[in-house]
Amino acid sequence: MKFSSKLIEDAVDVFAQLPSIGKKSALRLVLHMVNRDVTFTKEFAEALQNLRENIKECQHCFSLSDESICNICKDPHRLKNVVCVVESIRDVMAIEDTGQFSGKYHVLGGVISPLEGVGPDQLTVDELISRVEQEGIEELIMAISPTIDGETTIYYLSKKLEGKDVRISTIARGISFGGELEYADGLTLGKSISSRLPYQTNQER
């Protein structure tokens, strides 16, 4: 694509670095910005910079947060003894949208994936074990996408937690195997939380 303007070219180049945005879409977005009031681009740029510079990782649950402890961890009305273990903040948001869960969260930061070189050390596994030992957690709900890596992660965690006084459950398999948790519709996801099942290893089934 040829650009007669360096300013447009630069703006298209940065937009096209975002996932699922090609050069044509980028140009469309950039021209939309040019056609809108100058304050829109200012607000847009400021919101993104403000986010990137000030966003923090909650020191307790490892979700993203405006402060060092996130709103959910701080909320006294939420159950302390039930913790939902998820891959990322996207899953926290998806579960919050269902309104079916009133406990707290623990964000692993991914799943164990030998193919992608992700081991337990890159995840917040040790922090989860500490929380179980220190906070009197009675139940961990594994709300992890039912992929092979997800299942591996749940199995690994269940082994690590063996002997500790905590019940491990998984969300009900209302979600199809191989599906991505964050794209499930709210009804299915909500149902899968409320009808969660005690965790069983393959040997026990």
Add this chain to the structure above:
Amino acid sequence: MKFSSKLIEDAVDVFAQLPSIGKKSALRLVLHMVNRDVTFTKEFAEALQNLRENIKECQHCFSLSDESICNICKDPHRLKNVVCVVESIRDVMAIEDTGQFSGKYHVLGGVISPLEGVGPDQLTVDELISRVEQEGIEELIMAISPTIDGETTIYYLSKKLEGKDVRISTIARGISFGGELEYADGLTLGKSISSRLPYQTNQER
């Protein structure tokens, strides 16, 4: 969608104001930014602000430009006597990509559309007439999407230019009726420029 972070919510809100980006896509883009280095967001924001604050309209052809006269209008190697009339800068870029046109452009800024309340006064029609009168333009190529509004605009322009010493042609109808010019493939668009036809009103056909 519920957000536990105001920073994320604000960033998603601005992204979701862009065309064809919903809240879920916006969240995906925002989290991509959070996961990348802080300099990426800085460069991203700066490129957009730099664009929006410094982009100009070429005072000659009304395309977007870094300076008050655009590179194409300034180029001494391009034909001065053939001018391609287009709706927007997207069409300029699409035609430039074909490499089939070595004349200059005139950007109308849209097409006449009674339904959307766009009349000739909102377009650069008077400026086009002045250019025809002053610059010794021999041919105007109407490279306008062959929609009803596009055809109306070409007809209106041909009537306005009646009696003036200029040939009016349209790009060959290699592009299907009702199609959008900017999404045509380069080959078809290039061919449609090189095999352009003299303009005839419906009565003459």
